[in-house]
Amino acid sequence: xxxxxxxxxxxxxxxxxxxxxxxxxxxxxxxxxxxxxxxxxxxxxxxxxxxxxxxxxxxxxxxxxxxxxxxxxxxxxxxxxxxxxx
Numbered sequence: 001x002x003x004x005x006x007x008x009x010x011x012x013x014x015x016x017x018x019x020x021x022x023x024x025x026x027x028x029x030x031x032x033x034x035x036x037x038x039x040x041x042x043x044x045x046x047x048x049x050x051x052x053x054x055x056x057x058x059x060x061x062x063x064x065x066x067x068x069x070x071x072x073x074x075x076x077x078x079x080x081x082x083x084x085x086x
Contacts, residue, residue, distance in 0.1 A: 010024075013027055013028055
C-alpha cells in the first residue's frame with residue numbers, strides 16, 4: 001500500500017527519523033502501531049463493563065428498592081430560598 005502524505009509531514013518524519021537514526025518507514029510504522037495498539041478510553045470502559053459479572057435478579061430488585069426508599073421529596077423552593085424568605 002502506498003500512502004500519499006503532504007510534503008511538510010514528510011519532512012517532519014524525515015527529521016524525526018534522522019534524529020532517531022531510523023528510516024522514515026520505521027518511524028511512521030511505530031507511530032501507526034502505537035495508535036492502533038493502544039485502547040482508547042471508551043474502548044477500555046466498554047471492555048471493563050462487558051467483563052463485569054451479571055447481577056442476580058434478586059440483587060437488582062434489592063438495589064431498586066434501596067433507591068426508591070432513599071428518594072428525597074421535591075420542593076418548589078431551594079435550600080437557600082428558605083433562608084431568604086424565612
